């Protein structure tokens with residue numbers, strides 16, 4: 396029986412947590428660390444349900460069972476004892492005021508469960524005052540309280556928090572498992588795979604192993620700029636392998652966005668593609684981060700010397716630094732084209 400049935404992959408993590416819940420050895424706080432779309436919220440909710448599940452000792456059922464009233468209430472987001480703490484709208488940080496309110500609330504007994512679970516979204520955005528205020532609660536929490544801190548990275552959190560809250564890391568899914576689950580979870584995915592199989596493969600690549608990101612990319616509006624950036628990256632590199640043509644190169648520069656932050660993302664895609672071309676030159680069969688087809692990458696890589704690819708990466712690094720400063724956007728792109736031998 397698969398425990399934590401709504402969590403994809405992450406077998407080791409699921410097994411460890413299920414054993415801890417059944418043996419009553421769970422910590423009173425965890426940091427759930429993972430990229431956007433990696434399933435942190437799903438795990439937090441499933442863990443809360445597992446703690447409250449009325450069938451947690453019944454090994455013939457998965458944990459949480461998803462059937463008992465406690466599980467259902469939590470899964471349907473209706474339990475007053477599973478409390479989500481979020482940043483105020485428009486704020487970049489999780490501030491101290493919210494944590495102070497949390498500290499007052501923590502002392503109140505649960506409403507209808509034996510436990511109270513606090514899910515702190517974007518815990519990595521807590522500023523220092525907020526973290527210190529939170530630490531006071533974390534040091535002496537009431538017995539019925541469990542804290543789940545969701546963070547893209549645990550590194551901004553104080554060591555004193557990390558020492559009291561073990562880190563649960565959400566791992567990316569292998570591409571085949573991601574693809575199969577995407578098809579199972581969303582009918583648009585099947586239509587895309589049938590009508591535009593290349594775009595489907597590109598989504599799987601872009602999602603980097605995270606189902607939430609893959610689901611988001613099924614939306615044409617979210618997908619299009621990312622696919623355009625990939626298209627531009629391939630064009631840029633292919634142009635470098637052909638006889639120099641100023642008009643074509645200027646047209647290529649015109650394909651970049653007008654916006655500084657968008658250009659930085661577009662340059663990152665070229666960087667990823669160039670990195671793949673270097674990797675494949677050095678080690679056949681190595682995992683690629685940009686190309687969906689190893690043959691395509693190998694064919695393009697063959698047209699470059701490794702030193703030229705390193706040159707591109709350096710030139711892009713330089714352009715990104717200039718863009719992060721206050722440089723003129725168009726001039727920076729022209730300088731990049733010159734550095735890459737396009738002009």
Ligand SMILES: [Zn+2]
Nearest residue numbers: 448460463466
């Ligand atoms: Zn249950």
